[in-house]
Amino acid sequence: MAWKTLDDMDLAGKRVLTRVDINVPVDKGRVTDATRITRILPTVTDILDKGGTPILLAHFGRPKGKPDPEMSLKLVLPALQEALGRDVTFMERPSRDAIDALPTNAVVLVENTRFSPMEEANDPKMAQFLASLGDVYCNDAFSAAHRAHASTEGVAHLMPSCAGRSMEAELRALEKALGDPVRPVVAVVGGAKVSTKLDLLSNLVEKVDMLIIGGGMANTFLAAQGIDVGKSLCEHDLADTAREIADKAVATGCELLLPRDVVVAREFKEGAESETVKTEDCPADAMILDAGPDSVAHICQAFDRARTLIWNGPLGAFEIAPFDAATNAAAAYAAGLSSSGKLVSVAGGGDTVAALNKADASESFTYISTAGGAFLEWMEGKTLPGVAALG
Structure with a gap:
């Protein structure tokens, strides 16, 4: 099937909603294996190099549609900043105004998408809200691609969409193995x-x-x-x-x-x-x-x-x-x-x-x-x- 990659998108000055998988193991408040964080670096770096602002959307654990401090992405923030070698702005309640007030080369991490019951229900209202935060949608979370959630499927229909580098590599490998x-x-x-x-x-x-x-x-x-x-x-x-x-x-x-x-x-x-x-x-x-x-x-x-x-x-x-x-x-x-x-x-x-x-x-x-x-x-x-x- 035909899907676009970051190479097909004009990202200069754009806010890029980027669905990632940073559902990493945490013990006593510390990330014990940062492999999944490392895998998103090519996508985040590429968006920044093309003049875009990556706004990272991710789930963490299974909070069942309610906020849970033990499953806050704040726990992942230090490991993410260390891997990127830069500060990341954490937003518990994101808004377009707050995002637009940031410099173009900022990186934003939005709180756990599954803190809202609308995420797993793929509620159109949540998809529309997420779409209002950015200009382009990039999915780099193949591991969540079998779920029709607001941040993985719903939002992709509402704005120009593409695959991130990790997703692209996965799809090309799978096509090589079974597709053709x-x-x-x-x-x-x-x-x-x-x-x-x-x-x-x-x-x-x-x-x-x-x-x-x-x-x-x-x-x-x-x-x-x-x-x-x-x-x-x-x-x-x-x-x-x-x-x-x-x-x-x-x-x-x-x-x-x-x-x-x-x-x-x-x-x-x-x-x-x-x-x-x-x-x-x-x-x-x-x-x-x-x-x-x-x-x-x-x-x-x-x-x-x-x-x-x-x-x-x-x-x-x-x-x-x-x-x-x-x-x-x-x-x-x-x-x-x-x-x-x-x-x-x-x-x-x-x-x-x-x-x-x-x-x-x-x-x-x-x-x-x-x-x-x-x-x-x-x-x-x-x-x-x-x-x-x-x-």
């Missing part, structure tokens, strides 16, 4: 439950050439084939659904890869005694907690054949050794192919980022999305209101 990818495309989908990723699997079997299923999800697919998975995490009630997805894969020509061997243990704890067995030989009193080395070799062969990789979810219980081995090995292999330019690799989702960081593979992937829900909904083929509104 270089084929063959392989997807890794892992995690605990099939039930949380039904839409995702149904969409991917129509879009990708190879689909690797790992984690607890794989157990449900194995059980659906009549394989005894012992005491493993498994959604037996979704056996029919798993078979439908497998049948759809056959119909669309998507190769489905399930574990060939598995790592099993009688207890789930650090350093638990474990053994590797063929998938069909899982002992009745054991749990499948990771994919085995033969499965990893099979996965790496799929990566060798692919030109594009999309990754969401770990291949095993990666939080605890030795059940992180398959995720670590496959991630390291994908990272090597990405570094040498043989693979475009895009990954996202909370556990995925943590797993790839643990495997020291993140920096070599082509793009890592930290957007969580928005990344998943995009992978599911859903329209994201915050992106659609920029078109």
Whole structure:
């Protein structure tokens, strides 16, 4: 779809309403991880360089439509000023007059948009109020793009709108991965439950050439084939659904890869005694907690054949050794192919980022999305209101 970027906008002398994601972790009044703040710097700097005044709109926590001092963006202000290397004007009750009274090169941070119930209701009155504060709207918060809120969707229809640098990078990476990818495309989908990723699997079997299923999800697919998975995490009630997805894969020509061997243990704890067995030989009193080395070799062969990789979810219980081995090995292999330019690799989702960081593979992937829900909904083929509104 066509959406404008900051390059398409004349920002000289303009007030630029800029929706950002600075929903950062705070402990005892201090920001403990400023990654999300760092990600907005290119957009804020670009607006200032083009002669515009960035007016930052953001949510923080879940205040449920009421002011809550523990969720005030005042807590984020010091870390934001430090990252920008300049003062930022905080406005609890913004007005156009107050904004116009500031010098052109000022940066404004507006109080938590979710302090008003009108934000999540996407109330037209709030959208109109926000639009009155600026001349141009810039959305740089892909992570909130799956929400149709006043500050993410409503206001975009009321003024010239564009994507910020972080949003632009995310959309270009996603377009490369699923919109118009270089084929063959392989997807890794892992995690605990099939039930949380039904839409995702149904969409991917129509879009990708190879689909690797790992984690607890794989157990449900194995059980659906009549394989005894012992005491493993498994959604037996979704056996029919798993078979439908497998049948759809056959119909669309998507190769489905399930574990060939598995790592099993009688207890789930650090350093638990474990053994590797063929998938069909899982002992009745054991749990499948990771994919085995033969499965990893099979996965790496799929990566060798692919030109594009999309990754969401770990291949095993990666939080605890030795059940992180398959995720670590496959991630390291994908990272090597990405570094040498043989693979475009895009990954996202909370556990995925943590797993790839643990495997020291993140920096070599082509793009890592930290957007969580928005990344998943995009992978599911859903329209994201915050992106659609920029078109």
